Amino acid sequence: MSLKTKGRPLDGVFLLDKAPGVSSNKALQQLKRLYMAEKAGHTGALDPLATGLLPICFGEATKFSQYLLDADKEYFTTAKLGIRTRTSDADGEVVEEKPVPMDLTSAQIEDLLRRHFLGEIEQVPSMYSALKHQGQPLYKLARKGIEVEVKPRRVQIYEIELLALRADEIDLRVFCSKGTYIRSIVEDLGMLLGCGAHVQRLHRIRTGQYHAAQMRSLEALEAELQALPDDPQCIQNHLDQLLLPPWSAIAELPELRLEEEAAAFILQGRRLRLDEGVAPSQEWRLFAQATGAFLGLGETNEAGILKGKRLIRSA
Template sequence: MARRRRGLPVDGVLLLDKAQGISSNRALQQVRRLYEAQKAGHTGTLDPMATGLLPICFGEATKFSAYLLDADKTYRTWVRLGEMTDTGDAEGSLVERHPVPAFAECDIEAVLARFRGDIEQVPPMYSALKHQGRPLYELAREGKQVERASRRVKVYDMRLLSCAAEGFELEVRCSKGTYIRTLAEDIGQALGCGAHITYLRRLHSGPFDADSMHNLEALEQLDGPSRQAQLLPLDAMLPHVPSLEVAAIESHRLLHGQRARVDTGALVSDATARLYHDGIFLGLVRVTTPGEVAPRRLRNTASPVNE
């Protein structure tokens, strides 16, 4: 006999403003308990020091969370010059200190230009990446270092917001997998004095921005219906994916795992599309050939969703 899952069948997406000093997983568990949800997951880890946008997916929304994991992100950070830490941020131990030259804004801009576009990054030891099944940060805490292959990431835009003698503030729009700590360290190395970050805030993730976030304290003050009303629908994560509206018979076939003949318009073979019937989001389908689609990732239509 299958064990009944505890909690309520909550579905939707919450844009959480993660507080400083807690892990993304702890923030997830706090919100999950608040909603008494059966199932929840976050989409892209933020360091404990970092604050800002952490989308939380409940229930059926977890089926589509990969589209946020792969999304571009925007961050704001303060880069402290002249000091390097073992973690690349203010939570680590100081390992090197160097004098900071009197940089003009144009000097910093000239170095920033070298880090826009496609760049190579070596992931930091203090990260959740795994080596032989263990997170790198566990090995780092044991004083161990392992070889890490460099990765190609993309910095779409990097704006210098303000400057001071000891450092500067940046806003960075980048691809998934970009480590802002590593970016700051590499910029500091290029400036010849080293650096680490003392502040990091995520402002955007895919289609979502900081204007729609809710912090835990505010959510705790709401009653159940008002708290539920803060959840976004499942397809809020997928505005960039083209959509198809199908009739009842085609939706029935697709929801039962069968292919269906539909008007795919200009979509080419192997394209992904959002599937709707009567304006209700049913999930994702794949174009097998022009005029035919097959199920790719469908929601459980028996589950109550936030439409």
Template sequence: MFKIIKKQKINGLLLLDKSIGITSNKILQYVKIIFNAQKAGYIGTLDPLASGLLPICFGEYTKFSQYLMNQNKTYLVTALLGEKTNTADKYGFIIKKKNVNLTIKNIFETLNSFKGISKQKPPMYSAIKYKGIPLYKYARRGINIPNLKERIIKIYQIKLINFYQNKIKLQINCSKGTYIRSIIDDLGDQLNCGAHIIKLRRIAISHISIFHKNVITLEQLKILMINYQNHKLNVFLIKKLLLPIDYIIYHIPKLYLSNILIKKIINGEKIKLTSIIDKTQFCIFEKKKFNFIGICQINNKGYIVKCKLMNSVKKFY
């Protein structure tokens, strides 16, 4: 008979350095197996073409992942000028070729035009769903979906790193939901020569950088799994690699409340926080032990109207 191994209830944040050629979901499934985790989810999909920072939340942290997902992202992208492809990356078919005759001044002026708020239509080769089906599946069948809803995006910084032999390297800091392949495709059009991505790497999500000491690759995780016995591996991974909730909710104001108030919040009682003036949401912490309880929404009269709580806290109050 096969022995059924019970999956673990783990809470934490793993910073993974995704390699190219694999989907974000495939990475997630590998990580769940390595950790024997009951529940996990990644923050911010990276295409197989892309590498870089892919945070993975475990357990109850998944319900708070949106607070990090909604933050700015930073990418390093290398594009080839002079060729436009149907996918805006090197895996597509070339649909336009043109000689590149540009100056640094041309490039700087064009890059500056991308800064700020604008509207962006999702590319057909993306995971955005239309009628429940990802757009890239329509694109592979040669079906174009017209009148896709445009998104409001913001480019905070688009910096030229290098320009050599028709290759241009940029660092882009942008809002959630920005498609870098669309930026590069539009850049090629504005430079009147065409362009497509040949390399893409996410180096930061908000304050979390790919250079954080806890960042690890899937290959390194697999080596750890081989070198440690299962029970030792789990202890090592959880203690040494997983980060606390603070990395996800760092930017949200914090309130430290007494056990009595926390118990009332958990029980759904109507609570008014008189000290609240101009904020609409707070992280609630326990005053004595500084334990994270959850995030509360507060109306303009100071009453708590909605809470997203850690399930594990209920048994302690």
């Protein structure tokens, strides 16, 4: 999702710790206004119930947002046992209640997680997800009482760990591929346990290369700004220093530094034959050798010829 209104041009990524009860779009708009930014977009919506890491891309960083949408994610979640809801989370209407088995053990849950959820699994997304059907998010159709067939999708669960077991709650850590629905995991686990379950809490702690230790809440950020001198330039400088560079969204890609003439060729939309030592069929973060300036994303074809893919305006 991207917003384009008048504002100052700036490029970078802010790692927001989204508050509960706020939509990802509202959180984006709040931060965009605070930065007085010309262009901003978020990368991978979190439900209003969910909290945690929501990367906000400004300016040229939005060109690389797809890489964050496609990135692996990691979550902490608390599942409430014994209660199923219409939306599979705490915001939904209760549809069924059953007693939680009194003899439930950690070993039993860990065995179910290992046998049914670890590795490549098939999920049926919830009708209350943001997945689209003919251009409409499923949750909007569901709220209108419209049911559509939702096809199963295959996702990868790299790690799933039981962190705690209480009388009617369990805490899980899930490291997974894009498109994984934690609500579906919790719902399915509840069915396997015979008592039903829904997501009580969901907190994202990783998106691609970004980790929770790097994020800031809007509340904490506003408190920082209030402690600064009442000087617009001082406030703006502080805000800008918190931004990660646009290339941080693709930090896992190798970098390639180009001499002045080669950089000019690429920025003009021309192709460049590279030395034999450069790997073919590869995406690259491109930088100017002399200045270190980020030029954008390039790729080499099977013959080792480099072309620009997403280049930076200010380069």
